Amino acid sequence: MEFKLEAHRIVSISLGKIYNSRVQRGGIKLHKNLLVSLVLRSARQVYLSDPCPGLYLAGPPGTPPQLPGELVAGPPAGWGEPPPPPAPAAWPESEPEQEHRAVLDTPRAGDLEPEATLTGARNTLQSTEAAAEEAGDSAGDSAGGLDIFPEGPRAARHYCGCLPGGGEKQGVLGAPLHGDGRCAEDKPPAPPPVCPRKRSAAGMGGCGPAGCPGSTPLKKPRWDLEEQPGRMEEEEEEMETGNVANLISIFGSSFSGLLRKSPGGGPEEAEGEGSNPEASEPGQICCDKPVLRDMNPWSTAIVAF
Amino acid sequence: MKCFSRYLPYIFRPPNTILSSSCHTEADIISTVEFNHTGELLATGDKGGRVVIFQREQESKNQVHRRGEYNVYSTFQSHEPEFDYLKSLEIEEKINKIRWLPQQNAAYFLLSTNDKTVKLWKVSERDKRPEGYNLKDEEGRLRDPATITTLRVPVLRPMDLMVEATPRRVFANAHTYHINSISVNSDYETYMSADDLRINLWNFEITNQSFNIVDIKPANMEELTEVITAAEFHPHHCNTFVYSSSKGTIRLCDMRASALCDRHTKFFEEPEDPSNRSFFSEIISSISDVKFSHSGRYIMTRDYLTVKVWDLNMESRPIETYQVHDYLRSKLCSLYENDCIFDKFECVWNGSDSVIMTGSYNNFFRMFDRNTKRDVTLEASRENSKPRAILKPRKVCVGGKRRKDEISVDSLDFSKKILHTAWHPSENIIAVAATNNLYIFQDKVN
Numbered sequence: 001m002e003f004k005l006e007a008h009r010i011v012s013i014s015l016g017k018i019y020n021s022r023v024q025r026g027g028i029k030l031h032k033n034l035l036v037s038l039v040l041r042s043a044r045q046v047y048l049s050d051p052c053p054g055l056y057l058a059g060p061p062g063t064p065p066q067l068p069g070e071l072v073a074g075p076p077a078g079w080g081e082p083p084p085p086p087a088p089a090a091w092p093e094s095e096p097e098q099e100h101r102a103v104l105d106t107p108r109a110g111d112l113e114p115e116a117t118l119t120g121a122r123n124t125l126q127s128t129e130a131a132a133e134e135a136g137d138s139a140g141d142s143a144g145g146l147d148i149f150p151e152g153p154r155a156a157r158h159y160c161g162c163l164p165g166g167g168e169k170q171g172v173l174g175a176p177l178h179g180d181g182r183c184a185e186d187k188p189p190a191p192p193p194v195c196p197r198k199r200s201a202a203g204m205g206g207c208g209p210a211g212c213p214g215s216t217p218l219k220k221p222r223w224d225l226e227e228q229p230g231r232m233e234e235e236e237e238e239m240e241t242g243n244v245a246n247l248i249s250i251f252g253s254s255f256s257g258l259l260r261k262s263p264g265g266g267p268e269e270a271e272g273e274g275s276n277p278e279a280s281e282p283g284q285i286c287c288d289k290p291v292l293r294d295m296n297p298w299s300t301a302i303v304a305f
Numbered sequence: 306m307k308c309f310s311r312y313l314p315y316i317f318r319p320p321n322t323i324l325s326s327s328c329h330t331e332a333d334i335i336s337t338v339e340f341n342h343t344g345e346l347l348a349t350g351d352k353g354g355r356v357v358i359f360q361r362e363q364e365s366k367n368q369v370h371r372r373g374e375y376n377v378y379s380t381f382q383s384h385e386p387e388f389d390y391l392k393s394l395e396i397e398e399k400i401n402k403i404r405w406l407p408q409q410n411a412a413y414f415l416l417s418t419n420d421k422t423v424k425l426w427k428v429s430e431r432d433k434r435p436e437g438y439n440l441k442d443e444e445g446r447l448r449d450p451a452t453i454t455t456l457r458v459p460v461l462r463p464m465d466l467m468v469e470a471t472p473r474r475v476f477a478n479a480h481t482y483h484i485n486s487i488s489v490n491s492d493y494e495t496y497m498s499a500d501d502l503r504i505n506l507w508n509f510e511i512t513n514q515s516f517n518i519v520d521i522k523p524a525n526m527e528e529l530t531e532v533i534t535a536a537e538f539h540p541h542h543c544n545t546f547v548y549s550s551s552k553g554t555i556r557l558c559d560m561r562a563s564a565l566c567d568r569h570t571k572f573f574e575e576p577e578d579p580s581n582r583s584f585f586s587e588i589i590s591s592i593s594d595v596k597f598s599h600s601g602r603y604i605m606t607r608d609y610l611t612v613k614v615w616d617l618n619m620e621s622r623p624i625e626t627y628q629v630h631d632y633l634r635s636k637l638c639s640l641y642e643n644d645c646i647f648d649k650f651e652c653v654w655n656g657s658d659s660v661i662m663t664g665s666y667n668n669f670f671r672m673f674d675r676n677t678k679r680d681v682t683l684e685a686s687r688e689n690s691k692p693r694a695i696l697k698p699r700k701v702c703v704g705g706k707r708r709k710d711e712i713s714v715d716s717l718d719f720s721k722k723i724l725h726t727a728w729h730p731s732e733n734i735i736a737v738a739a740t741n742n743l744y745i746f747q748d749k750v751n
Contacts, residue, residue: 006638010584013642026397026420030482030501031532031551031591032647038587039641046584 007047014040335738337725341405341413344729347375347736348415349743350400354384356417356470358428359745375745379428381470384419396421402487404496406509414473416496420483423498425474425509433461479505479515486536492543499536499548506560518566519548519558534649535595545570547597547604553590555606555615573604573615575622585637585646593649598658599730605661607652610634612663612673627673627680630665632703632714645719656731664723667712668739669699685723685737685744696746 014036021028021036332353339348347359360378387396397420406414412429437459442448482501489496497506497518504519519536523529531552539545544560556569577586589609596605604615606623610631613623629650633640640646645666652663664670665682673680682699702711725738733748 007584010638010641017644025395026399026483027392027394031485031534034529034532034551035588035591035647039584042584042587 003046007043010039010043011047014043333741335725335741335743336399337401337403338727338736338738338743339403339405339415340727340729340736341415342407342730344731344734346378346405346413347727347745348403348405349736349738350383350403350417351741352397352399354382354386354398354400354419356381356383356400356403356415356426358413379468379470381426383417383424383426383472384422387421401484404487404489406489407493409493416487416489418484418487418498421477421480423476423484423487423507424472425476426470427473428468428470431467431469432463432465434464435459436462474509474512476507476512476515479507482532485534488536488538488546490538490543491541495543497536497538497546499533501532504533504536504546504548504566516564518560518564520565520567534592537595537597540597540599540601542601547595549592549595549606551591552587553592553608555592555595555604557617571617571620573620573623575613581634583637585641588641588646589637594651596652596654598654599656600658603658605652605654607650607663609646609648609650612652612661614661614675625675627661627671629663629671630669630701632701636714640719643719645722648722648724650722650724651726653726653728655728655733662726662728662735664726664737666719666722667717668721668723669701670723670726670737685739685742687742 017036018033018040021033330353332351332355334352335349336352337348337350340346341348345361347361349357349359351357356379357377358379359375361373361375364373383400384398386398388394389396399419400417401420402416402418404416406416406425408414412427415426415428417424417426436443437457439453439456439459440448440450476498480498480500480503482503484498484500486499487496488499495506495508497504498515499505499519502520502522503517505515506518507515519533521531521533531550531554534549534551536546536548539547545557546560547555547557549555553574555573557571557573558566559570560566562568562570577590592606592608594607597603598605602617603624604617606613606615607629610629610633612627612629614625614627615623637646650664652661654661659676660672660674662670662672668685669682670685671680671682682701683696684699697710700708700711701717702708702713707713721740723737723739727736729735735746737744737746
């Protein structure tokens with residue numbers, strides 16, 4: 001239990017660091033963010049593997065990995081079920097399958113944060129590097145801007161919580177170490193699967209895949225990413241929004257003030273981690289580009305972050 | 306070695322700073338310190354992009370008891386803050402590293418770098434001024450040619466010594482990530498610059514192109530597991546260099562093997578001690594500095610808690626490991642919270658490779674004698690550093706009863722950190738940068 005609390009605390013601190021790194025002078029430091037993401041991963045592993053009845057929502061260990069779409073309709077009986085067999089120590093060499101299942105089988109857990117944050121961290125790094133690669137890379141990466149775009153929708157799909165497992169060797173960011181960064185359960189673009197994390201952002205309680213109001217706004221940036229395939233100008237913006245949408249899902253309702261249709265809407269009561277002064281200024285735009293005016297208010301608000 | 310406890314302190318501050326260390330601007334924080342190859346000059350760079358060069362006074366026969374002091378020789382603004390409009394990023398002007406070139410004529414040359422751009426500066430003296438131009442008058446105004454009736458030959462007349470620094474080369478636009486190291490090759494024609502993922506090789510004469518010799522950027526950035534943290538050329542073999550990584554490994558590469566040195570020639574890694582595993586194991590194993598010994602036989606690496614000496618002939622483990630401040634091991638979580646765990650300490654060899662030095666917190670710095678295995682902790686502070694005073698060894702009390710002169714771990718001031726130190730190439734003179742103050746200590750000579 002102590003490990004779990006400690007791990008949770010470390011996860012929170014790490015999130016804060018990643019968030020702050022976006023606004024610090026001199027740009028995002030790759031080395032520091034890499035180290036922070038390593039700590040995040042370690043803390044997350046401990047957090048997920050430390051047995052703690054009541055907090056875990058994993059099904060029985062024999063449950064095959066379920067797709068997020070299926071989990072939407074999953075029975076609420078997932079609540080309060082016993083966790084998978086306890087991992088031996090603070091540093092279990094947990095089977096990738098088990099971890100994978102544990103991740104996917106916690107649809108409504110309040111502690112989706114560790115998994116979300118990992119993806120968020122990964123995407124922070126991704127967008128960092130995508131941004132860093134833009135035009136400044138004279139080492140001659142030929143793909144240049146085109147490289148970034150394929151990562152965009154891929155990043156978006158990853159953000160739906162599909163963490164690859166199944167015994168594959170993982171990089172620090174949890175991606176399998178092969179060329180294709182897609183997760184195993186990736187789905188075709190339409191219709192996008194409703195991810196458990198979105199629903200946690202909208203609030204607890206089962207929403208059906210179709211009309212959950214909270215999940216809709218978070219879907220929009222992802223659709224934007226996919227609807228504008230070829231526009232070079234959009235690419236940098238897309239990476240930003242995809243990444244920021246992750247952070248929003250991480251911080252949950254403290255961002256909910258931005259998630260209203262009207263750009264002038266004030267913030268809802270900020271709760272949970274990650275509340276910050278910027279949440280009260282939904283109209284603030286950090287980069288004034290013509291493309292912003294064309295984007296819907298959702299993306300505008302999100303880009304403000 | 307007897308000099309540990311017998312240092313005379315001379316305290317120098319950057320000329321622009323007249324404030325005490327309790328109130329200083331961030332721009333005055335010293336970010337790099339480097340002696341030149343003879344030890345006559347000492348360069349410091351700060352967060353504000355300035356370089357201050359100190360020169361040692363010539364010893365005079367009249368004051369034999371007073372060894373040459375270091376006085377300010379030149380100050381110039383090396384880098385300015387820049388803005389990358391494309392990425393909406395500000396590029397810090399902080400000087401990350403300074404490296405001197407060996408002196409080949411009357412002028413001095415050094416390389417200074419910030420996160421993105423390396424510059425070659427020429428520092429030269431001017432003590433004569435031409436006078437007697439025909440076409441200009443003494444103030445420099447052009448004269449009307451019609452008024453010139455006679456011609457004269459301009460002559461050089463002595464003037465007050467002026468030291469001027471001019472940027473001779475600017476090596477820009479070659480690094481996507483933040484430059485962490487530069488190193489001059491022993492051929493004196495090339496140098497390398499290393500960022501988080503790539504190392505480039507430059508020729509001093511050519512600024513518009515560089516060779517990429519190491520590239521560890523993965524095709525898919527999600528697979529990134531380590532970054533380059535420091536790199537250095539071998540002191541004698543111009544084909545050999547090493548680079549350290551955030552995973553605690555060192556790779557030695559031979560440029561004769563291939564143009565792109567992604568495959569290392571040697572790989573130095575110590576197996577991890579599983580009993581020390583924690584959330585922060587990866588962070589504290591990240592190497593913050595790597596330095597070849599003067600002999601070229603050994604490399605020294607600094608990670609968060611230790612300094613290690615490696616023999617180039619043995620890759621499996623270091624030959625020596627020195628604990629710098631192991632009492633911090635139980636405090637890693639707090640140090641993670643306040644970001645101190647990310648501090649990048651440097652390490653230096655003395656001229657004979659018998660003593661190594663590195664910094665710590667509370668303005669402490671540590672020296673380890675490799676032969677006698679003795680070590681000492683000293684403090685760089687004004688209170689302890691009156692002229693002619695002898696530095697007293699300090700001790701950190703780990704637990705139990707604290708003796709009178711000891712300081713407990715919880716009393717350490719983590720905002721006072723010594724990240725940058727330098728050792729004179731041949732004498733026992735050390736330069737220690739404590740935030741915005743530069744301390745220069747000399748061995749007392751009998």
